[in-house]
Amino acid sequence: MRIAIGCDDTGFPLKEHVTSALEAAGHDLLDLGTFSKDPVDYPDYARAVGQAVLRGFVDAGILMCGSGASASIAANKLRGIRGALCHDAQAARLSREEDDANILCLGAREVEPARAVEITIAWVTASFKSDERFVRKVSKVALLEASSGVVDKPPARPAIPLHQDATTAPIAAREALAEPPDAIAQAYEESAVEASLEVEDAAGVTEIAAPAAPLSPARPVDEVFKLPAVQETMDLLERQDFLDRLWVKDATLWKGETTAIRNRLGWLTSPTIMRGHAEDIKTFADEIRRLQFTHVVLVGMGGSSLGAEVFNLTFGSKMGFPDLLILDSTDPEAVKRTLDRLNLTRTLFIVASKSGATAETMAFYQFFRGQVESSSVPRAGIHFVAITDPGRPLDKLATESGFRRTFLNPASIGGRYSALSFFGLVPAALIGIDITMLIDRAHSMVETCGNALGPRDSAAVRLGAALAGLAKSGRDKVTLVLSRKLRSLGPWIEQLLAESLGKDGKGLVPIDDEPLGSPAVYGTDRIFVAITLEGDGTYDVYLDALEDAGHPVIRIPMKDTLEIGAEFPRRTPPPSSLPGRRARSFPSGPRTRRRTASCSWPTWGRRWRASARG
Known part of the structure; x- marks a missing residue:
């Protein structure tokens, strides 16, 4: 059985027990989070699991929170969901056999893990009996959902206002009963209005007043999204239920082997996952700072180092923290320049490789390990840190060689999407960046890119639809226009864009760091994406002229440089928006690594090390 499973922070510990039992029983699980004990809102996960069930992506769902009641209430607000809160195996079995329950709700504070597993197994092994009486009752439940939920008349007593003190509530109720029916109805309506306003205040909803006078006309920012090619792509994504399918990790959205694709969609929840590791990373960074390391050298290729490079070039090293050097080139001169800057007794090396066996990265490690061992350092291993996936060769090497620390990255986060994982956040913390704020900004963006509001309101899907739609109409050259402080992006x-979509002779062609020219120098194959800090009008005149000449311009303002944390999740989904593309394929990287590894490493390595030493 394919089962969607979700929980809030209180239900997270129980989820691990239930997940292990279901996997051992051979069930295929779609884990929709949460992935740590950091506080989250249970309705978000109830909606995700409920949508997965309703859209047929899974056969059934399981939700966990503290009491189980909260998750049950939220799930049952979705039409078609029959969520059952069960505290014993018999109730669980009957909820399936007689009530056709499609979501099981468990309370982590109410049942022990062993009992929860027993309840779960009883529930998933039972099935609806389809007797006439059971079918009739379930059908009547469906009729209740279809009926109007509007109250025909007010209750006999007015609701007690939310601000009513508990000690005066009985008196207020008695006084209300003495009033005529019309007054009771009026009190009921006023109370409902007050309650609604108080809820809006608590949720931060404010009334936006219209300006007294019209402001100077501003250039419309959504013109690109109204173009026919973009609208056609958006319509297609809506028909395909793209956003909902994306968030339940439906691998059939793309070409290729579905299991491999599904196992590469962890970037969807990486901000949530990494929230649970932020304090540990910061504690480690403080330890390195107290030990007075002056340099951190990150050795890694491609996606294993690119996110860290963005952070380093954007923020730099904070006062009192070590400098970060990134080595992703095997050019002996580049290695020598790096080595010449180091005091090896005060240098920490990060060996970063998702596969744990990248030939270039391991060459770097062997070279610098030899350099450290030849210095006066008594324990060479404590100058090295590994970032890799669990069970990889680098994980084993780090243990055997006495590395100071190994960070095991979630295997479901692909290398090029790993900026908001250990690969990007560990180096960022080591140079003093506030990674908690980065993660929080990213999490906020994920909220606006999720499926709660629909694809037309998702910042990421809108951007993806624009790029995809314009590419289909011949505009496949994406020209990036960036504020000076954001050029590292x-x-x-x-x-x-290039590696994700540059397959099969198709895709988008990103153009970075090109000086802007007049509209006349550009053909009809250009799209301009401007990512600028608020208040930076450096390119406004150029962009306005391009728009006036008919070139599509997408403007994305950023509040400050920490918004880079939000841009990672906004930028990652757009490649997915090209229907039928191999957006998650990795054909060139592994093949190149195999060819590199097949070279005569002993001969090539000796020559390279000799050149690097100078």
């Missing part, structure tokens, strides 16, 4: 976006 260019190479990352370039790799994301």
